[in-house]
Amino acid sequence: MGQKPSAAKSSSLPSPHRYKAILLFGAPGSGKGTQGKILSAIPGFFHTATGDIFRSLDLRSEVGRTFWEYSSRGELVPDEFTINVWKNYIKGMEMTNAFHPETDLLVMDGIPRSVKQTQLLEDTIDVVKIIYLVCADMNKMVERLRRRALKENRVDDANDTVIRKRLEVYEKNTKPLLDCYPSDKIAQVDATMSQIKVLQKIIEVLVPVKSAIDHAKETQERSGLAPTSPAARTPEPVGAI
Numbered sequence: 001m002g003q004k005p006s007a008a009k010s011s012s013l014p015s016p017h018r019y020k021a022i023l024l025f026g027a028p029g030s031g032k033g034t035q036g037k038i039l040s041a042i043p044g045f046f047h048t049a050t051g052d053i054f055r056s057l058d059l060r061s062e063v064g065r066t067f068w069e070y071s072s073r074g075e076l077v078p079d080e081f082t083i084n085v086w087k088n089y090i091k092g093m094e095m096t097n098a099f100h101p102e103t104d105l106l107v108m109d110g111i112p113r114s115v116k117q118t119q120l121l122e123d124t125i126d127v128v129k130i131i132y133l134v135c136a137d138m139n140k141m142v143e144r145l146r147r148r149a150l151k152e153n154r155v156d157d158a159n160d161t162v163i164r165k166r167l168e169v170y171e172k173n174t175k176p177l178l179d180c181y182p183s184d185k186i187a188q189v190d191a192t193m194s195q196i197k198v199l200q201k202i203i204e205v206l207v208p209v210k211s212a213i214d215h216a217k218e219t220q221e222r223s224g225l226a227p228t229s230p231a232a233r234t235p236e237p238v239g240a241i
């Protein structure tokens with residue numbers, strides 16, 4: 001994959017101070033959302049999907065309007081803006097006790113989506129594994145997105161020009177971020193299999209990862225070295241964009 005950008009291979013902060021995370025990675029329509037929602041039902045996993053966070057914003061607000069402006073064209077929302085929204089969201093989740101960084105593994109769905117976003121997240125997340133949902137047949141992705149448009153009433157899925165633009169953006173801006181990570185962190189899963197088979201493969205990858213993290217935490221707790229979370233270190237006002 002050529003020369004690796006320096007992001008995400010190291011960080012200025014030791015990993016115990018960052019949220020442990022796995023990335024659900026893949027093209028629009030590859031099934032990240034479906035699998036992420038299933039994983040979120042398992043205790044110890046916390047699913048965040050930027051698309052869902054953005055769609056829950058009030059479209060009359062400035063943040064909501066910015067999202068709409070870019071997503072309706074099939075473009076990525078600007079990097080700093082996106083990361084700011086996400087960081088505030090996750091901090092809010094932690095403060096309200098919905099997300100428990102000491103025990104939960106973050107399931108990142110749709111973020112990061114560029115090398116820049118990967119770099120901007122470096123101080124906050126420690127990526128322990130990437131599940132790369134691979135689909136060689138782009139027509140299949142387009143077909144799935146068209147079906148989703150009918151089911152979920154998503155305007156950005158209903159228009160072929162917008163769909164094609166999103167797939168183009170994925171190839172050009174999102175895929176290169178894989179180069180930020182060592183290849184042994186990336187587990188490829190064939191996204192064209194049935195949903196239950198994709199889930200089976202993902203579980204096979206994640207069971208040892210989660211067990212190792214839990215084991216390390218137990219050992220730390222026994223030795224009295226409990227980690228502090230990013231939110232505990234940086235008490236910034238939630239909602240400041």
Ligand code: ADP
Pocket residue numbers: 027028029050051052054070071072074075076077078082109110111112113117156166
């Ligand atoms: P999909 O993965 O099917 O494209 P999402 O629901 O994840 O759909 O995202 C919908 C839209 O929200 C994207 O097309 C983009 O405009 C915006 N978006 C979501 N996540 C990000 C991100 N990490 N960076 C920039 N824009 C994003």
